[in-house]
Amino acid sequence: MEVPLAGQQGPQDLPCLSVSTCSSSSPVSSAKPGRVVGRFSTGSGSAQLQFPDCGEDGSGPFDIRSSQLFKLGPVESLCVSEDSNHKRTDEKPYSRAITIRFRTEDESNAFQQAFEYWKKEVTGAGTGTKLENGSVLVSKSKFDDKIEASSAKMYFHYYGQLLHQQNMLQDYVRTGTYYAAVIENRLDFHDRVVVDVGAGSGILSLFAAQAGARHVYAVEASEMAEHARRLIAGNPLLAQKITIVKGKVEEVELPEKADILISEPMGTLLVNERMLESYVIARDRFLVPNGKMFPTIGRIHLAPFSDEFLYVEIANKALFWQQQNYYGVDLTPLHGSAFQGYFSQPVVDAFDPRLLVAPAITHTLDFKTLKEEELYEFDIPLSFKAAVGTRVHGLACWFDVLFDGSSVQRWLSTAPGAPTTHWYQLRCVLSQPLYVMAGQEITGRLHMVAHHAQSYTMYLTLSAKMWGAGAEQGGIIQSSMGKLDLKEPYYRMSQPQPYTWAQDQQPHQLINSQEIALQSQDGIQQGHGLGTQLN
Numbered sequence: 450m451e452v453p454l455a456g457q458q459g460p461q462d463l464p465c466l467s468v469s470t471c472s473s474s475s476p477v478s479s480a481k482p483g484r485v486v487g488r489f490s491t492g493s494g495s496a497q498l499q500f501p502d503c504g505e506d507g508s509g510p511f512d513i514r515s516s517q518l519f520k521l522g523p524v525e526s527l528c529v530s531e532d533s534n535h536k537r538t539d540e541k542p543y544s545r546a547i548t549i550r551f552r553t554e555d556e557s558n559a560f561q562q563a564f565e566y567w568k569k570e571v572t573g574a575g576t577g578t579k580l581e582n583g584s585v586l587v588s589k590s591k592f593d594d595k596i597e598a599s600s601a602k603m604y605f606h607y608y609g610q611l612l613h614q615q616n617m618l619q620d621y622v623r624t625g626t627y628y629a630a631v632i633e634n635r636l637d638f639h640d641r642v643v644v645d646v647g648a649g650s651g652i653l654s655l656f657a658a659q660a661g662a663r664h665v666y667a668v669e670a671s672e673m674a675e676h677a678r679r680l681i682a683g684n685p686l687l688a689q690k691i692t693i694v695k696g697k698v699e700e701v702e703l704p705e706k707a708d709i710l711i712s713e714p715m716g717t718l719l720v721n722e723r724m725l726e727s728y729v730i731a732r733d734r735f736l737v738p739n740g741k742m743f744p745t746i747g748r749i750h751l752a753p754f755s756d757e758f759l760y761v762e763i764a765n766k767a768l769f770w771q772q773q774n775y776y777g778v779d780l781t782p783l784h785g786s787a788f789q790g791y792f793s794q795p796v797v798d799a800f801d802p803r804l805l806v807a808p809a810i811t812h813t814l815d816f817k818t819l820k821e822e823e824l825y826e827f828d829i830p831l832s833f834k835a836a837v838g839t840r841v842h843g844l845a846c847w848f849d850v851l852f853d854g855s856s857v858q859r860w861l862s863t864a865p866g867a868p869t870t871h872w873y874q875l876r877c878v879l880s881q882p883l884y885v886m887a888g889q890e891i892t893g894r895l896h897m898v899a900h901h902a903q904s905y906t907m908y909l910t911l912s913a914k915m916w917g918a919g920a921e922q923g924g925i926i927q928s929s930m931g932k933l934d935l936k937e938p939y940y941r942m943s944q945p946q947p948y949t950w951a952q953d954q955q956p957h958q959l960i961n962s963q964e965i966a967l968q969s970q971d972g973i974q975q976g977h978g979l980g981t982q983l984n
């Protein structure tokens with residue numbers, strides 16, 4: 450049903466079936482039972498919603514700027530409003546609520562759209578403040594301040610499509626681990642208020658409801674919120690416990706605080722997409738002090754690797770630009786840039802852990818205490834001891850997250866060698882490899898700087914110290930640097946995987962010999978991580 454959008458000043462009437470206050474289940478008095486009109490208008494300098502057919506007993510007027518409309522079901526909504534007489538700070542600020550019933554789902558959707566229109570366009574809420582002279586002072590949300598509008602548009606468009614939600618749902622390592630973490634820790638959910646941060650299809654909200662949550666607020670900014678609404682309505686035993694709230698966690702208001710947050714905010718290398726920042730903002734906005742977070746901590750693991758085949762593959766991509774007679778044109782002036790360009794792409798694929806040259810180091814992010822700003826720019830100092838003598842081609846990275854439940858602690862791991870997830874692993878390949886001897890120290894730094902396109906620029910330095918005769922004179926003999934864009938990964942999953950491993954082969958044996966055999970690895974599904982693909 451199309452909503453006839455109101456002009457800035459003209460009132461807009463929309464039909465409802467009945468209105469009841471939340472303190473009583475009986476409808477508030479109406480002139481003609483079964484014929485109630487919800488009127489959106491501007492009055493006393495602000496946008497209001499009222500029900501002129503009803504009496505004064507709690508049905509309005511509502512100041513739309515400080516009100517929220519939640520869909521309780523296909524033909525039922527809840528309108529909660531901040532009480533303007535509210536003085537005490539120790540009470541929940543929303544103290545007035547009505548339930549609105551509609552004859553049809555179309556009427557309900559039209560009302561919802563009108564509410565959102567009046568909130569955004571007429572009051573300027575969410576995008577700015579309406580000044581007395583009628584102009585709007587734009588004060589964007591924390592999300593809009595950090596993220597380019599074009600990036601956000603593409604991002605939420607991507608997640609608004611079922612096929613991409615399906616890709617995540619079909620990662621059974623991921624979804625199965627979430628399910629186990631929730632159901633095995635049902636004590637943490639039973640009779641608790643839950644907020645699902647970035648609910649997508651609503652799957653985690655449904656898990657939380659299965660675990661006995663008292664109520665779940667499923668916050669989702671993309672159009673997927675509409676699909677989630679339908680999915681949840683189609684599971685009626687759980688639906689009554691779940692409210693979909695369409696909007697960004699940085700902007701929406703909820704009627705109560707959460708005892709526990711659940712979310713899947715992890716991107717490639719954990720931090721891609723910058724959704725961890727939204728998770729932390731949701732914690733500060735919605736979680737009770739000492740409330741639980743699922744996941745609770747995240748860890749990035751990093752180790753040097755040796756992969757001659759991968760290195761040659763990347764270096765060879767730029768060979769095209771070495772042609773001196775491409776239809777009579779010399780392409781070589783661009784060879785250097787193309788070469789650097791290919792090495793600026795982190796490689797996403799599943800690799801054999803025996804390519805690692807040293808035990809991994811770990812960088813931990815504690816979601817319960819992490820500050821949002823700490824994710825804008827951070828440094829991971831690197832220090833390894835090579836287990837073998839080999840060429841080091843770069844840094845391999847993966848992550849895991851912990852669900853620190855009261856009953857069971859569960860890890861979701863994306864490590865090489867562990868069951869493959871849609872995140873795979875990530876490798877930063879250096880254009881200048883280092884040669885190391887067994888036992889040699891490799892040091893360096895990974896400096897991560899967030900950018901406005903919901904990702905990071907990665908600055909990697911690796912150095913190998915002097916080794917053997919004359920080493921006591923000190924000094925670093927080799928150093929290699931790379932600048933990579935986490936938003937522009939090279940998805941290599943569909944490429945032939947180069948290594949075959951004999952059953953009895955020990956780690957690093959092949960690294961020493963650098964024997965390379967071709968093996969096609971069909972059937973690996975393309976993953977996603979922000980860039981051309983997400984998460």
Ligand SMILES: C[S@@+](CC[C@H](N)C(=O)[O-])C[C@H]1O[C@@H](n2cnc3c(N)ncnc32)[C@H](O)[C@@H]1O
Binds near residue numbers: 604608670714724727
């Ligand atoms: C990785 S998906 C996870 C979806 C779902 N929770 C699941 O586990 O299948 C992240 C979801 O969060 C949503 N999202 C990302 N940032 C958000 C924000 N700031 N506010 C609300 N939703 C957000 C995206 O649109 C996307 O649907």
